[in-house]
Each structure stands twice: as structure tokens, then as C-alpha cells.
Amino acid sequence: MTETHFQRMKDLPSTRLLGTGTPMCAGCGGLMSLHQIYDVLGEKTVFINAAGCMTLLSVYPFTPFRGSWLYTAMASAPAGAQGVRDALDILLQQQRILPDEDLQAVVLTGDGAAYGMGLSATSGAIDRNLDFLYICYDNEGYGNTGQQYSQATPHAARTATSKGPRGYPGFKKDLFDIWVANRPAYVATVIGTDPLDLARKIEKAKSIKGPRLIISLAPCPTGWNFDPRESAEIGKLAVKTGVWPLKEYVDGKVVHTRIPRLRQPVEDYLQKQGRFAHLFTPERNEKLLDEIQQRTDRYWEAVINSL
Numbered sequence: 001m002t003e004t005h006f007q008r009m010k011d012l013p014s015t016r017l018l019g020t021g022t023p024m025c026a027g028c029g030g031l032m033s034l035h036q037i038y039d040v041l042g043e044k045t046v047f048i049n050a051a052g053c054m055t056l057l058s059v060y061p062f063t064p065f066r067g068s069w070l071y072t073a074m075a076s077a078p079a080g081a082q083g084v085r086d087a088l089d090i091l092l093q094q095q096r097i098l099p100d101e102d103l104q105a106v107v108l109t110g111d112g113a114a115y116g117m118g119l120s121a122t123s124g125a126i127d128r129n130l131d132f133l134y135i136c137y138d139n140e141g142y143g144n145t146g147q148q149y150s151q152a153t154p155h156a157a158r159t160a161t162s163k164g165p166r167g168y169p170g171f172k173k174d175l176f177d178i179w180v181a182n183r184p185a186y187v188a189t190v191i192g193t194d195p196l197d198l199a200r201k202i203e204k205a206k207s208i209k210g211p212r213l214i215i216s217l218a219p220c221p222t223g224w225n226f227d228p229r230e231s232a233e234i235g236k237l238a239v240k241t242g243v244w245p246l247k248e249y250v251d252g253k254v255v256h257t258r259i260p261r262l263r264q265p266v267e268d269y270l271q272k273q274g275r276f277a278h279l280f281t282p283e284r285n286e287k288l289l290d291e292i293q294q295r296t297d298r299y300w301e302a303v304i305n306s307l
Contacts, residue, residue: 027228225274
């Protein structure tokens with residue numbers, strides 16, 4: 001697919017299918033993306049929601065969704081999607097619903113499920129070539145239970161369970177490459193602060209059958225410790241500094257949809273967030289800051305050299 005309905009910002013839908021007034025945190029970057037994703041997918045969507053922050057969206061008897069929503073345990077959303085897809089296929093086969101009444105089965109999870117405990121069930125669903133869209137809002141920690149580290153937590157970030165002077169000692173797992181290794185139909189990274197890029201990728205994912213993944217970086221005011229009014233700025237800095245590459249995998253190739261050739265220093269992104277405050281005060285940790293910058297530089301040097 002090379003053509004898109006979304007050439008300019010004014011082409012983006014403004015239907016706001018996801019209702020307002022939810023108990024989600026102010027400034028939630030995941031919710032910003034979900035509003036846009038739902039508008040592009042449309043009403044013929046059923047969400048299979050693994051336990052996490054987005055569980056707060058639908059509190060019985062209230063729901064902001066126009067259509068159906070199914071809640072599952074944290075690791076079970078792909079299995080839930082399999083059941084929903086099977087049920088829809090049987091209804092279609094028995095002509096109890098018409099093809100134009102079919103629904104997109106959309107898994108909605110946080111990084112705790114997507115990068116960790118739900119990965120096994122996801123791998124099985126990809127192996128079965130399940131026709132589903134998997135959306136991960138990645139706030140780089142178990143945000144719903146107090147921001148403990150997850151396998152998406154970046155190196156050196158302080159979390160509720162990594163409070164030492166160097167923060168989290170591990171490194172963020174590369175979920176994009178893990179999915180690509182399984183040869184799915186489509187994989188992409190997005191962010192709510194680049195709505196045109198996001199809309200084009202959701203449009204493309206919607207048009208493809210098979211297992212598809214969208215990873216959306218979700219700036220998290222409560223977990224990353226910043227003022228909610230700065231969510232949009234921090235999201236833009238994630239792209240401008242090269243920390244969050246915007247890319248997609250389709251037809252066997254990985255393509256970067258934004259290449260920040262004049263990248264800002266990574267510390268412009270880090271120093272906005274309280275979870276990295278220990279890198280700057282009471283004194284700058286030059287060694288660790290340089291280590292983080294070099295990892296980002298090496299990534300983009302490899303990308304540019306491959307063009």
C-alpha cells in the first residue's frame with residue numbers, strides 16, 4: 001500500500017470515537033495515541049484489553065468505547081483475540097452476520113504484558129497467523145501499580161523497584177525486532193505527538209490481514225515524574241533526540257518514516273523527567289549520560305549507513 005488518505009493534518013479524522021471523562025491520568029501519552037488510533041480504525045472494532053492502565057477506561061457500567069470491549073488477564077489478551085476472531089469467523093461462515101458487519105480484533109496492552117508475561121501467548125498467535133492488531137502503549141514500566149520496572153524500562157531510569165544511584169541496570173528489550181523475527185504481516189512504532197505518521201500507519205495496518213503490531217511510546221506523567229502539561233513536548237523530544245525511532249516493517253523490509261538528521265542531544269529529553277534527575281543532580285553523571293548518548297548514536301549511524 002503506497003497511497004494514503006492522510007496527506008495533511010486537516011485530513012485526520014476528528015470523530016473522537018473514544019469518549020471523554022475517563023479516570024485515566026491527566027497528560028497520559030497512551031490515551032493520546034488511543035484516541036487517534038480508534039478514530040482511524042473506526043467503530044467496527046472490538047478491543048481485547050489486557051490488565052493494565054487502560055483497564056481504567058471501562059469501569060462498569062460506564063464505557064468510553066462505541067463498540068465492544070473485553071477484559072482479560074495480563075498475559076491472555078492474544079488468546080482472547082483468538083476466541084473473538086474465531087467467533088466472528090463462525091458467524092460469517094453461518095451467514096449470521098454479513099461481511100460488512102465484521103469487526104477488527106484489536107489487542108490493547110501495556111508494555112508489562114507486551115514485552116514480558118504476554119510474549120509467549122503473542123508468539124503463539126503469530127505462529128497461528130491470527131488476524132489481529134496488537135497495540136502496545138509503552139510507558140516503560142508497570143504504570144498501573146506504581147511504575148515498577150518492566151522489560152521496556154530504559155537503562156538508568158529510576159523506578160519504584162530500581163532506586164539506586166544508577167537507576168535501572170538493564171536495557172529496554174527490542175520488541176519491534178522480536179516481532180520482525182517472527183515474520184508478521186506488519187510492525188510499526190508510533191507516538192501520539194506525530195498524528196500524521198500515526199494515522200498513516202494505522203491506516204496501513206487496518207488494510208492488512210494477519211498479525212500486526214503497533215508500539216506507541218506513551219509519555220507517563222506519574223511514572224516518569226513530569227508535569228502533565230509537558231507530555232506533548234516530551235513526546236516530540238523522544239523523536240527529535242532519536243530515542244524513539246519511528247519505523248515500520250512491511251513486505252519484508254524495515255523503513256524509518258522519520259530520520260532526525262540534526263538530532264538534539266539525548267539529555268534534552270532526559271532532563272525533562274524526574275526518573276532521570278539523578279543523572280544531573282547533585283552532580284552530572286557524565287559517564288552514564290555519555291553511555292546513553294553513544295547507544296543512540298550507534299543506532300542512527302547504522303540506519304544512515306544502510307541507506
